Amino acid sequence: MFRPIRGMKDLYGTEINKYNFIIDKARHIGEKYGYSIISTPMVEYTDVFQRSIGDETDVVSKEMYTFLDKGGESITLRPEGTAGVMRAIVTESMTQNFPIKFMYYGEMFRYDRPQKGRYRQFHQLGFEHVGEKSPYTDALLISMASEILNAIGIFDFKIDLNTLGDDKTREGYTRGLVKYLSRHEENLSEDSKRRLQKNPLRILDSKDEEDRKICSMAPIITDYLSKESGQYFEKLCDLLSSYGINYEINSFLVRGLDYYSETAFEFKPTGEGYRDSVGGGGRYDKLLKIFGGPDASGIGFAFGIERLMLLLDDAKFSRCIKKIAVVPVSENENDSAFDLIRTLHNCDIAAEFIQHGNLSKKMKTADRKNCEIALIIGEEEYQNGTLTVKFMNLTNESRKTKVVNRNDIVNFLKYSLE
Numbered sequence: 388m389f390r391p392i393r394g395m396k397d398l399y400g401t402e403i404n405k406y407n408f409i410i411d412k413a414r415h416i417g418e419k420y421g422y423s424i425i426s427t428p429m430v431e432y433t434d435v436f437q438r439s440i441g442d443e444t445d446v447v448s449k450e451m452y453t454f455l456d457k458g459g460e461s462i463t464l465r466p467e468g469t470a471g472v473m474r475a476i477v478t479e480s481m482t483q484n485f486p487i488k489f490m491y492y493g494e495m496f497r498y499d500r501p502q503k504g505r506y507r508q509f510h511q512l513g514f515e516h517v518g519e520k521s522p523y524t525d526a527l528l529i530s531m532a533s534e535i536l537n538a539i540g541i542f543d544f545k546i547d548l549n550t551l552g553d554d555k556t557r558e559g560y561t562r563g564l565v566k567y568l569s570r571h572e573e574n575l576s577e578d579s580k581r582r583l584q585k586n587p588l589r590i591l592d593s594k595d596e597e598d599r600k601i602c603s604m605a606p607i608i609t610d611y612l613s614k615e616s617g618q619y620f621e622k623l624c625d626l627l628s629s630y631g632i633n634y635e636i637n638s639f640l641v642r643g644l645d646y647y648s649e650t651a652f653e654f655k656p657t658g659e660g661y662r663d664s665v666g667g668g669g670r671y672d673k674l675l676k677i678f679g680g681p682d683a684s685g686i687g688f689a690f691g692i693e694r695l696m697l698l699l700d701d702a703k704f705s706r707c708i709k710k711i712a713v714v715p716v717s718e719n720e721n722d723s724a725f726d727l728i729r730t731l732h733n734c735d736i737a738a739e740f741i742q743h744g745n746l747s748k749k750m751k752t753a754d755r756k757n758c759e760i761a762l763i764i765g766e767e768e769y770q771n772g773t774l775t776v777k778f779m780n781l782t783n784e785s786r787k788t789k790v791v792n793r794n795d796i797v798n799f800l801k802y803s804l805e
């Protein structure tokens with residue numbers, strides 16, 4: 388038997404209904420905020436990710452699906468969406484038109500240990516606002532993200548907010564952090580010992596128990612903020628409060644990728660069930676330059692679509708559109724049923740032609756296909772120009788069936804399906 392690759396899932400039925408629902412809502416809200424869709428390739432030259440995300444991050448050092456193509460080029464399945472969008476902005480010469488706002492969604496790949504909410508192929512829904520730097524921009528983006536969560540029915544979440552400051556801030560902070568962490572060096576994990584020299588900020592992101600204990604007492608970045616970064620962050624906090632957006636400052640939030648500066652944030656569910664971050668993002672100042680573009684700042688975030696799906700109620704998504712079953716009683720009525728299906732489809736009504744088996748089997752099939760209403764055509768209906776309408780979910784026998792004139796059926800259905 389063939390199996391899907393570990394950590395990769397087939398999405399269909401309830402799952403794909405949830406997926407489409409999330410994308411529809413997000414696209415609508417994204418358009419309102421001025422974002423248009425971009426679709427970049429799922430594979431890029433490895434450098435695109437390595438140079439932007441950073442060698443010392445878990446994503447680059449452990450999780451990338453990297454291989455040589457037949458031409459001997461090192462290529463990588465995208466582990467996130469921002470790098471590809473930045474590469475596209477530069478290679479498609481869009482940098483004359485700042486600010487640019489793009490949204491994207493699609494498959495991402497990370498070779499991580501699969502578990503609930505963590506897959507090797509998953510989907511992200513992301514937004515990038517490039518070429519504009521102000522606390523207003525950041526506040527609008529965060530408020531849009533909250534609006535998307537609300538629109539898909541997620542209200543129990545908190546926003547962890549932090550600032551990673553500007554270069555000056557991070558230089559001072561890194562010195563302070565290294566000084567502190569060096570005192571605990573022997574107890575740090577091997578990864579963190581190496582990162583102490585190469586990229587100490589990454590240690591704050593470590594999942595190792597002992598590292599986390601040590602980090603919980605580490606100096607915090609807010610004590611090192613430059614005047615400009617301090618004012619920027621303060622203004623952002625004020626704006627979010629005035630929008631009524633609840634956030635909590637989490638001084639240890641550094642996010643898993645190297646490219647962030649200033650604003651960083653993460654969305655965490657607070658209700659029953661799944662509790663890991665469903666999305667996050669932040670500001671980046673150097674990404675475009677890495678790809679040969681101008682010195683321009685951007686901000687973005689991505690939701691993990693599967694993680695959002697975990698928070699949606701299965702029952703609400705098991706059936707999405709209201710469907711009609713067209714059921715001929717015998718083969719003699721097949722042509723007439725076919726005709727009816729065509730009329731319904733022309734009127735934008737979702738309908739299935741149930742062709743096989745006897746009447747009782749056909750009704751079972753209609754039920755299995757989640758049809759709300761069956762339109763039955765037998766000899767009598769055919770002769771009289773009528774249809775027997777059966778409401779599949781009603782239990783009250785007297786209201787369960789109705790005979791309707793075939794010429795009136797479209798209006799009848801439109802009314803019944805509302």
Ligand code: AMP
Nearest residue numbers: 504505506509664665666667690691694
């Ligand atoms: P990141 O790009 O790491 O900031 O991730 C952004 C969001 O993508 C996270 O908050 C998760 O919701 C989602 N995500 C990241 N990695 C995975 C994964 N392996 N499986 C499922 N979702 C993921």
